[in-house]
Amino acid sequence: MERFVALDSFRGLLAVAVVLFHTYVAQAASENPLIANAYLFVEFFFVLSGFVLMHTYENRLRTLDDYRDFAISRSARILPLHLAMLGLYVLLECGRLLAEKLGVGFNDPAFSGATAPEQFLPNLLLLQSWLGQAITGSFNYPSWSISIEFYLYLIFGLLVLKGQGHQRQWFLAIALLAFVQLLFPFLPLKTEIFRGLSCFFAGACTYRLYVWIKQHNQGQFGGTLLELACLIAGAAVMTSDLPVPKKGVLATLVFCVTVLTFAFERGLVSSVLHQGLFVRLGVLSYSIYLCHAAVIFVFKSAFIVLGKLLHQDLTVVAPSHDAPLPFMIRYIATGSVVLDNLVVLVELAVVFAFACLTHRYIEIPGMALGKRLVRRKRTPPCCDGNIQPQR
Secondary structure, three states: OOOOHHHHHHHHHHHHHHHHHHHOEOOOOOOOHHHHOHHHHHHHHHHHHHHHHHHHHOOOOOOHHHHHHHHHHHHHHHHHHHHHHHHHHHHHHHHHHHHHHOOOOOOOOOOOHHHOHHHHHHHHOOOOOOOOOOOOOOOOOOHHHHHHHHHHHHHHHHHHHHOOOOHHHHHHHHHHHHHHHHHOOOOOOOHHHHHHHHHHHHHHHHHHHHHHHHHHOOOOOOOHHHHHHHHHHHHHHHOOOOOHHHHHHHHHHHHHHHHHHHHHOOOHHHHHHOOHHHHHHHHOHHHHHHHHHHHHHHHHHHHHHHHHHHOOOOEEEEEOOOOOOOOEEEEEOOOOHHHHHHHHHHHHHHHHHHHHHHHHHHHHHHHHHHHHHHHHHHOOHHHOOOOOOOO
């Protein structure tokens, strides 16, 4: 089956951009207008997921057994790392509780607010972005988008299975209605739900456009100029002064064109994205995305503790680029531009190293388990293991 290497590398680079978005180091180069709007790259992830799942599963979901295998595979891909990171966050909160008992204070008490005990079960079930009473960005906050995506997988599979050939019309209708909700809210549901619905199913529709172009245009779509135009358009939209809902919708449309363009891999930028480091980032993208918040938490906590020991403020509380006022966040602030940028580089290096470990020891075994479960379900009982067929 065709693999979109350039798009995979693209996802890895944008995962790194999301890491930079969350570093919050006062004088670092990462505090620039593009990175300050990198929350919109989650829209790209949703678009790409819809595109890739349409490519992989549109013609493979025909029976309930197919859907069961699909659900097992998707669960094995998503859940092991999510559960591991949730467990790690509980341990980090225990560490924060111990530090508080030793006299080291933080912004909020341990196991309160976004890490309160009542937030654990919604996170465990990946429902934090769906339930109105749950805090969307609780515990391992990047997992809010995994919460949306996991159930979008299941919805997608059901629509393909039961669509009877009309799923494409359903996908287009869902995407359009979700865009309308984002621009003109009328349903009392979380915005994140409609960010996911609009982008994911727009990505699925983009795949159908990709197939149509390949069939009717002999694959001549794309090229270096179009790839560069997509990058420039994306940066322009993200750094614009448009209101957030309009910016998100426009960015999604640009991302759809970007995914479509880079799927053909006909330009110089695509060639660069085929190089080793970028391919590796693509492979590690899920681990980078899901692990980085814990690493940043540890770094920030370490600077708070170090500041206490040195009797010097190494952090400052300032307005966040992640949320409107009066929301404030703690930044690492060494007082030196060079040191601040060095902190960011070290954070990136640790995130990359940690992602390598989680990919090797959690993601890969999880996917292998999913494959074994699917094979076991598919194997007739009379031919399984040591059980011999009846004569």
